Structure formats: C-alpha cells, structure tokens
Amino acid sequence: MTYIGNKSDLRVVGTRPDRPDGVDKVTGRAIYGADFRLAGQLVGRILRSPHAHAKIIKIDTSKARALPGVKAVMTAQDMPNITSEESFVGEGPTNFRDQSLNVMARDKVLYEGHAVAAVAAMSPSIAEAALALIEVTYEVLPHVIDVEEAMAPGAPILDETLFTAGVDPKPTTPSNIAKKIILKSGDIDAGFAKADIIAEGRYVTAAVHQAYIEPHACVATIGADGQATVYASSQGHFMIRAFCAKLLGMEISNIRVIPLEIGGGFGGKTIVYLEPVALTLSKMAGKPVKLVMTREEVFRASGPTSGAVVEVKMGAMKDGTIVAAQAVLKYQAGAFPGSPVQPGLMCAFAMYDIPNVHLTGYDVISNRAKVAAYRAPGAPISSYAAEQVVDDLARQLGMDAITIREKNAAKAGTKTVYGVTFPEIGYEAVLAAAKSHAHWKAPLGKNQGRGIATGFWFNIGGESSASVFVNEDGSVSVVSGSPDIGGSRASMAMMAAEVLGIPVANVRPIIGDTASIGFTNVTGGSRVTYATGMATVQATEKVIEQLKQRAAMIWDISPDAVDWKDGQAVPAGANAGGFDPLSLAAIAAKAGKTGGPIGSEVSVNAQGAGPGFGAHICDVEVDRETGQTTILRYTAIQDVGRAIHPSYVEGQIQGGAVQGIGWALNEEYIYDAKGKMDNAGFLDYRVPVASDLPMIEAVLVEVPNTRHPFGVRGVGEVPIVPPMAAIGNAVRDAIGIRMHSLPMSPPKVRKALDSGQG
Amino acid sequence: MSKTHVTTTINGEPAEFLAEAGLTLLDALRDEVGLTGTKEGCGSGDCGACSVIVDGRLVCSCLMLAVEAEGSTIETIEGVATGDTLHPLQRKFIEYAALQCGFCTPGFLVAAKSLLEKNNNPTETEVRFWLAGNLCRCTGYDKIVRAVMDAAAEMRGA
Amino acid sequence: MSGLSYTAPSTISEAVALLANEAGLAKVMSGGTDLLVQMKIGRLKPSLIVDTKKIPGMIGIREIGGCFVIGAATSGALMGEHAGLVAAWPGVVEATNLIGSTQVQGRASLAGNLCNASPGADSPPAMIAAGAIAVIAGPNGTREVPVEAIVTAPGRTSLGKGEFITEFRLPKKAARSGDAYLRFIPRTEMDIAVVGCGIAVTLDAAGVCVAAKVSLGAVAPTQLVVAGAAAALIGNKLTDAVLAKLDAECQAVCKPINDKRGTIEYRTKVAGVLARRVAAIAFQRAGA
Ligand SMILES: Cc1cc2nc3c(=O)[nH]c(=O)nc-3n(C[C@H](O)[C@H](O)[C@H](O)COP(=O)(O)OP(=O)(O)OC[C@H]3O[C@@H](n4cnc5c(N)ncnc54)[C@H](O)[C@@H]3O)c2cc1C
Ligand code: FES
C-alpha cells in the first residue's frame, strides 16, 4: 500500500517526536561496544606490524605464553587458512581470503598497523606486557604508498599472484593494479569534436578516515560446545556473523551476534577487524574476551576511504550543452583489492544527461590500511573533480553555475552511463531550490568567494527484516535487524505508528539480535529507512489484517466488513452492524480468546531505492597571508523523497556536509618516508571542531520515491558528495586560482597564491 | 602491583575504588566504579568524550590519574539528571535531535553544563569555542549548538 | 607501566628529595596533559610521578607590588579568570588560554607547557617576550632564570636532577607598554602551533617604541628571541616600513622543519605575517 498521497494526511510521518532511545543516550545508560562486559572476561590486545611491508619470517610467542596471567596467544596459524572467495557481505564486494588476511597477517604484513598476533590476559597491564614479549622476525621489503607510484612499472609488488583484471589479453606479470574498468556511452571522440569549449583538470585527493568517535569494540565468548556469542557495535550484526563463520570455519547457526549501541560508522563498521580474533582467543582461553581498539589503532588499522588521482575532461557547446565527458580514476584500495572506484565511475557524471561519456577506473593496492566504505563510497572523489570542471565550463562560457547544470540536468528517462534509466528524480527540483535560495544571490566581501556543486548517490535497498507485535495492553513492539546509528529506531516507530493510526509513543522499537529477527543487511548505503522501513510497513499492514480479523470474530461479522481507522477497528459501513469501535487495547485484551498473540514478521529484498541528488552552496573567505580558508556560510539542498523525521534527515545532511568540509580543508593521511602513518590521532588528523563552522542550513526537497510506501529515498550518503567541489569552487572564486589537490590546507593555498598556480 | 585506595564523591554519593598508579580517572570510572556513561574516544585529550567535572572544573578524565582524585568531587553524565527529571540540556538535546549515534553526547552534555554554570547567556561563538574540545562526527554541531543555546535561554527564564 | 608509583608531596623540599633520590625515571607532574599522553603512547616510562599540585603555592596567582607570581602548576583556566593578570599581561594569558580545549585548560600549566619542551608550545614565546623569570627549586636550593634559558632542545631542559620549577614571575608592567601573542593553526582550536609569536613593547609619550622583545615559537628547535626584530621596532612607530623590516627580521632567523604541521617555506613566511599582526596588537595595547 502507498501512503504517499497527500502529505497533510500524515499525522506522524513528517513530525519531530522525541526519539525512543533519547533518554538512554543523554543519561549515559546506553551500552556501546566498550561498555559491555561479561563476568570473567579477559582483556585482549593485538600486536601490530611496525613495518609498511615485510615478510614474516617467524613469530615466537613462547615468552608471552609463559607470562603469568596470560590465557591465550594467537597468530594467523590459529585461524583456518581459507581460500579465495568473492563475498558481498557488508557494503561492496570483498574477498573472504583478503578479509582473513586483513584480520591477521599470515606470511606478509602489508601495512603499518597490520595485525600479526593477539593475546588475552587477566589485566590490561599483563596483556600489554605479553605483547612486548612476542618476538616477530621480519624481512623488511620495499614499500609503496602513492597510488601512481604503485601503478608504475617496477613498483614493489604486494601480491605476486595478482594480475590486473579487465585487460585483454590477460597480463603475464603481477601488478598492484587489481582491476581496470571501462564504462562508456556514445562516441567520446565525436563528442569532443562537436564541443566549442573544453575544460579539464587533474585532481588529487588524500585518504580520509570516517573518524567515528567510538573505536571498534567487542566481547566474544564461545563454549566447549562450539556455541558462540558476540556482543559488538557495528553497522550490521548479520555481517559480523557471516564473516566470523567464514573466517573461522564455523556454522552460522552456532554464532549469535548481539548488537550493542554504535558510536558512528559512516561505512567503516561494515567489515570485521576484532570479532574473529576475540572468538579465537576465547576458544583458546575458555573465557570471554573483550577487544577494544585504541584511537591510534582505528587510524592505522581500520579502513579509511581511498585517496585518488582523477583526471577529467569535458566539452560543451556555446549554449552550454555538455557533449562529452571523460575521466580516468585511479583509486587506492589499501593493501587488498576493492576500492570504491566502480561507484566512483558511475557517479562522476550521473547528474547530467551527456551523450558521450568515457570512464576508465583503476583499483590499485599499496601499503596502506585496506580501505573501507565511507559514505557514498567513491562518489565524493570523482565528483570533486567533475564538479570543478563543470564550474570551469560555466566560467569559460560566462554562464551561471546553476544554469549550466539546469541545462544538462538528468531527469526521469535519462539513461545513465551504467545502463540504468532514471525514474522520477529530484535533481531539477534541487537546482530550482538552489537558484531561488537567498544564499545564491547574497553579497560577498573582499577575499570571499562562493561555490556550488551537486552530487548523486544511488541509495540502495536489499534484504531487511522487521517484525511487529501487539502486546497484551495494546502497545506495539517493532523489532528490526538494522543497527540504529542516527535515529532509525524513531523512523521505524513512526512508520508503524502512522500505518496503525496510533501515537508514536505507543510503539517501542528495538533492534533484534541475529537469532531473534530475520537476516538484515548492514546499516549503510542509505538503505535502512527505505528497505527496513518497507519491511516494517508491510509487517504492520499484516498486523492490521489480523486486527481486523480479530474484531470480526469479536463482532461475529465477516472480516471484509471491518475497517481499520485511526487506530481502531470500525464496522466498514452501515450494513456491517452498529458496533462501537474496538481499540488496539481492546482487541489485544481479547487476543487469547480470538486466536492467540497478534504479530507478524516480514522479510524483504527491497528493489528500486530512489536515486538521491543534492546541491551545496558554500561561501568562503581566504586569508591571503596565511592561506587559511574559513567557511562563512553553507547551504545544503537535497531531494530526500520524504522525510520521516525531518530533524534526523537534516542531521544527516549537516553531518555529511561537515565531514566533507573536513575532507576539503584539513583531513588527510600523512605518511613518513618509511610508510608509517604520521598523524594517527585527532590532534593531527584534523576533523572539523565546533568553532570551525557556521550553522549548516539543510533544505529538504521532497520528490517522493513512488516505490516506497511513504516515498522515502535514502538521505545519508548524498550530503558528502558535493562539499569538496563546492568549497573548491568557492576558493577558486575567492582567490582566482583553482586548487587541484585535497586537502586545501593553508600551506597549499598560500603556495598557490605565491606561485599563481594551485 | 600495589593499588591505592581512593575516596571520592561521585555525583553526590561517596565512592571508593582501588587504583594502580597509572590508571586514568576515565578507566577508574568505567571499570572500577562501573559508570560507563563517560566514553573513551581517544584517550589522549583530543575528543572530549570523557569529559567530567572535578571540583567544579571541566576536565578530560583520560588525562587525569585516578589517584589524583583522592578527596575530590566528581560529576559525570550519570549525575546530570536529577532522579528521573532530565536536565534542561538533556531535554533540549533530545528535542533538537542534537545526537545521532549519541557516543559524543555524554561529553557534550557535561561540557555544556559546565559552560552554563559559568555563563548563562553565551553567544553562539562562545558556545562553539567552549565545546571545541568535544568532537562530534555525526551532527556537524549545528543542532548541538542550538540545543545548548536554547537550554541556556530556558534556564534563564527567557 | 609496571612498577610505576605516584606521590603527591606537600612541601617543596620533600618533592626535591623524592626527585633527587629516585633511582629510575622520576617525572614531575603538574596538569599531566603532556605527561599522561606520552606515557600512553609509550614514549615515557617513568618509575615515579611526583605530583606537585598539593604543595602550597604551586597553584595560584599573587600580585606583589605590580609583579605577578604564578604558581608553576596553575591552570590556564585560573589565569584566565584573574582579572589583574589579564589586564597587565593579556598576551601571556591569551597564549596560555590557547593551549588545548576548555577541558585541557582546566589542568594545563605554564610549567608543564615550558618543560615539555615542545618547539610549538604556546605560552613560552609570550612569557619570554614579557620577560618572565622561572624560579627553580632543587637539591642546591633555589635559583631564578629567564624563561628562555629553560628549554635547550626539543624535549630537553636545563633543569638538573631533583630540580623543578615552583613559580614564574612576571615583572611590573611599565607605563605605556603592551604585550600580545598569536599563533597560526589550521583549524580554529585543538591544534599545535605551526608558528607562534609573542611581542611585548613599551612606548614613549609620542608613541615611539623604546623597548621591545620578540619571541617566535615552532620555527626552530627552541623558542627564539629575535633581537633583530626588536631592534627594528625600537626607536620607531609602527609604519609600513617598520612592519616590513620586522617581517624580514623574523623570517631571517627561522630554522623550521618540514613536518605534518607545516613546511619550512610556509612556517618562515607565516612567522613574518604573525609578527606584523602581533606587533599591531601590542602597540595598540601600549596606547599607540
Ligand atoms: C588535546 C591537547 C591539546 C593541546 N593543545 C596545546 C596547545 O594548543 N598549545 C600548547 O602549547 N600545548 C598544547 N597541548 C600540550 C599541553 O597541554 C601543554 O603543554 C600543557 O601546558 C602542559 O601542562 P601540564 O601542566 O599538563 O604538564 P604536565 O603534563 O604535567 O608536564 C609536562 C612536562 O613538564 C614537566 N613538568 C611539569 N611541571 C613541572 C615543573 N613544575 N617543573 C619542571 N618540570 C615540570 C613534566 O615532567 C613533563 O615532562 C595540548 C595537549 C592536549 C592533550
Ligand atoms: S577520551 Fe579523553 S579526550 Fe578523548
């Protein structure tokens, strides 16, 4: 059923009730990963490689084992040596063997911080002393950090068995280029031949981390019967279960994963680092084991997103029609294949209807921590380049930066380079909202500049489960399989309440563990409100059918003669009989006599998530003497389909924009000459702080996605796509020089001002 | 290793615990006293998730030794509400959706409470600078700043 | 980790004896905001921590005949709340208040900031420009040295075994004088200075500079006293030409390094930029 209809008919959806888990989270009661403990738990610690690239010759753990208070010491030898197998667990494709080797290095360490051994001990100090007693003999190998250096002939090879996929004929020498991908449409040469003007540029981005404030943490326990329980904060407890089963050779049914509250993920908690280690240690020690990463470990050993080199060339006609667009994307994957270069290619020009497109992507490994998903994986990087080239086209044509986008805007029916034809989308509506926003016309002062950039993300659906129960007193429980990172409990409760016609306060949403609710994909890709929301709505509808049947039994009439209205069963018409409405509580009270408990579980594999588009307008001021860029004003406009809880939708947009501001101005992985990360802490990995920022105005445009009962599109990813280009365009406007690399840190901007070249 | 017996007042109640010399106040609160509302985001003073008030001063509990707390009065997130009555800041954080994952929230609330005790009418800039040592990666700070300003207004009776 | 002890003596002589007699590594602790971080990352493994905060006088600010005596472990927050100190030496207080966050301010001290001996420390350039004196207690009694004589290299000080700083003295502020400090950081808070600059000046009735001291931080292994920059100011008003000379003198003495916080080229240029901006504030505070 659809509830899109008239927005004013909705009583709960679109309002801003208090979130159900709010009190727990403002009082310190909520239990996050590191807060959980089991009686008798041991403290786990992981020994990590000090080298960027080295062969492991020998690991001697005897001294550590002999230390009193040490209960287990493990290396990769204590995990199954699994074979290569593609997997789609989590967000994006990976390989189970790579995952296993990333969790614990076997023959080689591939980056500084790569895990080589782990201990479980009675106290933190004993565990740390034990780590110091583990003797690892390494043969240090030459390393490579930079993406283009890793691609160059003669580069140190990380994996002798890796041959570039996607080139014909199959190469005969190993390479750090895991894959080459080409996407194209039309005839690129003919397109450029038609163009009156050309703009192009080579852009470099730095690896950046999701930098969730909660470090990874878990407690694992496994009994002599092989039954395991893992308590962990993650973006998907089913993901943890799947990885643990594969990596440890266990049966899925023997692993139960209980989700704890998660302190941010942004994609970075869609894979495992600790859980298989904690389980192995627990098995060896016969006791529960807790593992918590330090902040330094989070930076060194958990996945940031790719740094990249992106070359873009675009051609347009005098009237502003873009006729050709070409890009080459070289993305770092980290130590194992699997960068988000594919979505980077797909999203680069997705905002536009361009007849001739040619895209080449390279997935490149180097001696860095394996990348993990980060909000709209891949898209911000390619858009950062593409949206500045569009800005250059507009400048060359003397055309308004929104007008050129309107002229080329993708709309319903536009066929993308990756083959999909867009359904109803809101890109034009977003551009119109940007153009009419007061910000676009506001005056600017000296050394100030304004930029706009737009962005796209597919949004995804996928597998989700939810169940809805009517309790004996008429209150309602909603159980779903999606960890709540940013207020999704509230959205589930609101959708169920709306469908049932009851106050949202009567609905209690919880997150079920892997044994108490059906399979659900990770919270990521902007899929929860869409897919899990769809499951919730369908389960609620089934519950209403049951409620109608029960009312019919109580009244002794046909179920067809019962309607559900405003949270009550009512006779469908005059012919049905003159009964007083039956409330949820009244029906629930009689449930025992009318067939037993009322409830329903629905699992879906949701298709047709609605593509999302956003436009960000940013004003900056540049201090020409220090090169420092200050964000003066920021407006983020986005088509959200339908905002279930507008405050949390705005929050997603504001948070994404600010992560983008950090990416644009100051965040970067810095390596020393030995390939070690030089800034593995929040003091020098500079995420934005409150005093760096103005308010972030979020403007919600609602073009409903007809395939969701309430019109939801995902909202969490799009807002990180435009910021880097929006700020780049604003800096260009302020100083007259185009900056070509991220971050646009003060030394770089000052250098550009001195040399006239960015 | 010998441990020191530490006597303190935490959230108005007497509290005692044993501490090794190197134990931080943060670890003592979480592991010895069982108050896990105070979070660790970095352990090095950079994120503010571990903010507590010691003898009236806002500090990072990860940058203070537990043994230093002998005789002192400590306020943590668990003491911000009075019984089941939320502090205005806590109510405003919920009302404004000033939390997403909520992991930074205890630190922000404790820090904001100490600000309002010192300055009941802060400007937006004052709020932003006072809270600059509290990192939030989810919200972009917008709603947090608004919640703090509105809580201040409510507390002033404005 | 293993074998660490903590003690909080209540007299200076007790503290000196503890520090002098410890066989292993003894570390003085004031706010602990550097010490505990370095212990956590394993850079320092002391066997004894001597917390000085329980010693009377280590925390607090006294004004004696226009001079200020600041207990070595006094937090930045307390300094910022002392109206008399803020009025007399705003540059020193601003520099100290730039250290870390509000939370760090609740603990961080002048002595720790100085004795941590980081080139990028914020308060030393301001203290040096102001002519601050450190009072040191040790096995051989007390001695007084100018702040610029404490740090000898990154992570190293001129303090001997058993010695620690008990207080700092700021001179009586001269008529028509003013001080200021600015640093450059990439964000607005929570960064270590890429460059820091403290300047104190005294003017005559006509607004001509008669005394000046200029100190730079983060552009050399230790804080620099830039005599040439002071000379550029003395005898002059703050004209464009004088500012240009000041800028050039500051750039000339910089010997920075390339690191994650800045490049040699950038630090050198920004040292000049900051010096100009700081001088303008100091002159204005002196009544120019
Ligand atoms: C998040 C964060 C941000 C920071 N930001 C800044 C910043 O912006 N600017 C800046 O300059 N610093 C910064 N720091 C560093 C630090 O906070 C300062 O250097 C602070 O002033 C140190 O003072 P403390 O009292 O905490 O020192 P402690 O940690 O107690 O001591 C530091 C060192 O000095 C020695 N010491 C302490 N007291 C004495 C004494 N009385 N006599 C002799 N030696 C002594 C100690 O043995 C130790 O070696 C930051 C630190 C953190 C954690
Ligand atoms: S945990 Fe103390 S500041 Fe981050």
Ligand code: FES
């Ligand atoms: S709400 Fe997640 S870090 Fe602030």
